[in-house]
Amino acid sequence: MRAFVTGSRGFVGSWLVPHLRDLGDEVAEAPADLDVTRGEALKEVMVAWEPDAVYHLAAWSHVGRSWEHPEEALRVNALGTLALLEAARACRGRPRVLLVSSAEVYGRVQPADLPIGEDSPLRPVSPYAASKVAAEFLGVQAHLAHGLAVLRARPFNHVGPGQSPDFVVPAMARRILEASREGRATIKVGNLSARRDFTDVRDVVRAYRLLVLSGEPGQVYNVCSGRDVAIKEVVQRLAALVDANLRLEPDPGLMRPADVAVLRGDPSRLVQATGWRPEVSLEQTLADVLAEWRETLVTR
Numbered sequence: 001m002r003a004f005v006t007g008s009r010g011f012v013g014s015w016l017v018p019h020l021r022d023l024g025d026e027v028a029e030a031p032a033d034l035d036v037t038r039g040e041a042l043k044e045v046m047v048a049w050e051p052d053a054v055y056h057l058a059a060w061s062h063v064g065r066s067w068e069h070p071e072e073a074l075r076v077n078a079l080g081t082l083a084l085l086e087a088a089r090a091c092r093g094r095p096r097v098l099l100v101s102s103a104e105v106y107g108r109v110q111p112a113d114l115p116i117g118e119d120s121p122l123r124p125v126s127p128y129a130a131s132k133v134a135a136e137f138l139g140v141q142a143h144l145a146h147g148l149a150v151l152r153a154r155p156f157n158h159v160g161p162g163q164s165p166d167f168v169v170p171a172m173a174r175r176i177l178e179a180s181r182e183g184r185a186t187i188k189v190g191n192l193s194a195r196r197d198f199t200d201v202r203d204v205v206r207a208y209r210l211l212v213l214s215g216e217p218g219q220v221y222n223v224c225s226g227r228d229v230a231i232k233e234v235v236q237r238l239a240a241l242v243d244a245n246l247r248l249e250p251d252p253g254l255m256r257p258a259d260v261a262v263l264r265g266d267p268s269r270l271v272q273a274t275g276w277r278p279e280v281s282l283e284q285t286l287a288d289v290l291a292e293w294r295e296t297l298v299t300r
Contacts, residue, residue: 001212004049004095006030006042006084007057011163012100016055016205023209030058036080043087053212054097056084062166063104063128070127077131078138085142085150096149098212099139103156103197103224103263104129114228115266118154118220125260136220149217153208156224156265159285160201161292169198169286172235173293180244181297189248192232195262197224200280210274224265225278238286 003020007013008029020027028049036058059077066073088097106116107123124130139150159169175187207223
């Protein structure tokens with residue numbers, strides 16, 4: 001299969017591209033300096049490759065920063081998706097297109113409504129989430145109006161080696177290791193009560209390829225473990241793995257203007273369509289993230 005990947009140099013892309021190649025796919029990566037909102041430039045590159053499948057990973061991906069830059073989040077996530085869909089329409093073979101959305105589109109969910117299924121209402125809380133809703137519905141429109149084989153994935157929190165410290169798990173891993181090395185007894189934390197459904201990035205990229213192969217065009221799929229864990233428990237597990245006894249100090253600067261209390265998804269639709277199951281445990285993920293940060297801090 002010939003695949004075209006945007007955002008290939010990001011966290012998920014750096015795992016997806018090797019995964020595709022390991023399975024025998026030919027992969028073309030969108031140039032790193034290509035702004036995905038530049039439709040004609042994107043179309044030229046994609047049409048020349050003639051892909052069978054397109055994986056759209058390029059995005060404004062930081063929820064917290066979208067509060068400060070809502071216009072940019074909308075520009076990249078919505079207009080970038082529109083440009084990609086138009087480019088895919090111009091390809092002779094009409095590729096299958098996987099749009100990577102986010103579980104953030106579900107927004108505030110009541111405990112009685114858990115686990116979250118794909119038919120749950122969309123109640124975006126952040127500008128980032130709203131931009132992803134817009135991107136999704138551009139995909140729906142392209143499928144219904146033009147017959148483009150668009151599939152949508154809604155990943156819940158995905159973690160693993162290579163993730164930016166702008167995100168909670170690598171951020172906490174770094175702070176814990178730095179505190180341990182420096183003999184500090186306190187680390188600053190944000191909202192520890194939030195509960196999230198974590199999946200290892202290596203399981204996530206497996207799900208994406210399986211969806212391209214076996215998913216139903218026009219459909220949307222949760223990519224998640226089906227279990228939620230409190231951020232506080234994740235921090236405690238990280239500290240235990242380095243044998244660190246630390247006091248957690250709330251920092252208002254790390255809090256978001258609004259946050260979703262609990263996200264726990266139902267992956268049944270994905271499982272039924274592809275047979276996918278998560279294989280990497282959270283404990284293994286946390287250990288691998290810590291190992292990467294140990295190496296990074298040593299080389300500084």
